[in-house]
Amino acid sequence: MEFDLIARIRDRASTRDDVVLGIGDDAALLQVPPGRQLVVAMDTLNAGVHFPANTAPADIGWKALAVNLSDLAAMGAEPAWCTLSLSLPGGDAGFVDGFLDGFLELSALHGVALVGGDTTRGPLSVCVTAHGLVQPGRALRRAGATPGDDVWVTGTPGDAAAALAALQAGAAVDRALRVRLDRPQPRLAAGRALAGLASACIDVSDGLLADLGHICAASGVGACIELDRLPASPALSRFRPELRWPWQATGGDDYELCFTAPAAHRDAVAAVLAATGDTAATRIGMIDTSAGVGAQRPDGAPWAPAMQGFRHF
Ligand code: ADP
Ligand code: MG
Numbered sequence: 001m002e003f004d005l006i007a008r009i010r011d012r013a014s015t016r017d018d019v020v021l022g023i024g025d026d027a028a029l030l031q032v033p034p035g036r037q038l039v040v041a042m043d044t045l046n047a048g049v050h051f052p053a054n055t056a057p058a059d060i061g062w063k064a065l066a067v068n069l070s071d072l073a074a075m076g077a078e079p080a081w082c083t084l085s086l087s088l089p090g091g092d093a094g095f096v097d098g099f100l101d102g103f104l105e106l107s108a109l110h111g112v113a114l115v116g117g118d119t120t121r122g123p124l125s126v127c128v129t130a131h132g133l134v135q136p137g138r139a140l141r142r143a144g145a146t147p148g149d150d151v152w153v154t155g156t157p158g159d160a161a162a163a164l165a166a167l168q169a170g171a172a173v174d175r176a177l178r179v180r181l182d183r184p185q186p187r188l189a190a191g192r193a194l195a196g197l198a199s200a201c202i203d204v205s206d207g208l209l210a211d212l213g214h215i216c217a218a219s220g221v222g223a224c225i226e227l228d229r230l231p232a233s234p235a236l237s238r239f240r241p242e243l244r245w246p247w248q249a250t251g252g253d254d255y256e257l258c259f260t261a262p263a264a265h266r267d268a269v270a271a272v273l274a275a276t277g278d279t280a281a282t283r284i285g286m287i288d289t290s291a292g293v294g295a296q297r298p299d300g301a302p303w304a305p306a307m308q309g310f311r312h313f
Helices: 002-012 057-074 093-109 159-168 175-182 188-194 208-219 241-250 263-276
Strands: 019-021 037-046 078-088 113-121 125-134 150-154 200-203 222-226 257-261 281-288 292-296
Touching: 002 078, 002 093, 002 113, 037 057, 057 078, 057 093, 057 125, 057 175, 057 188, 057 200, 078 093, 078 188, 093 113, 150 263, 159 175, 159 241, 188 257, 188 263, 200 208, 208 222, 208 241, 208 257, 208 292, 257 263, 257 281, 263 281
Parallel strands: 078 113, 222 292
Antiparallel strands: 037 125, 078 125, 150 257, 150 281, 200 257, 222 281
């Protein structure tokens, strides 16, 4: 069954000119362009933990690649190749076909070649590595934020968490919100455009405050965000602020970019993002010298969420 499945994957896998040897040998051979650094990221999705058990195979495929491309986006890298480890309870060809529909739709959008992987029997779990390229010295990192820098977020965070909350409550899920949960858009063009402008960057997977906390820890600074600056999608705007703030500030799973930049770069940041046509970004707060990340209500009072973000353990 395993070889059957691998043949199905190989027959459909995307490729590119710099793949000297792709699926079918003991390892892939990839030609890294001279003068570029290789950027490598890996993320696993487990059924029931990282996606609801009833998620469509195509959506699982999309998301498995999207979360990895999002990590490359946060580094300011250009994606090139990926590998795929599939753990499947049965040799379900139908699942693999559906999974590939979503996975390969996204890989084609960003010119990423699937160059290898592993296929085993076990609980449903998908692990992807994504490989990207960056000019030496141009990668965005978590370290680098300075007191006085603006804090920005791309897009409109909170939709994925709102969809998940509805699902968990057994309520009807707004279609527009569900799409943000199942089909996150890795902000690759935005990440690349920000290289050289942003002082630090992270993708929002565990929650805005929690992930901004990682930037602060790595940079040795603090931050404060203003809740009334958080941009909300039309679908999310229907909820009153007290309800949507926790989704937006602590929900995660949006895969937007949270980044910092000197105030002197405000116009340049807006301009380069507009030029990509990818997504706009909104200033939501400031880096300061405090310890950790705080949030402020519109009246200036501090706001303490019940939970800072998704906890893995
Ligand atoms: P080996 O036993 O030498 O590791 P495998 O039988 O596991 O080889 O894999 C054969 C080929 O198929 C390899 O090139 C491997 O990278 C590729 N492959 C296996 N599973 C997958 C997968 N899920 N996605 C993409 N390529 C795969
Ligand atoms: Mg081998």
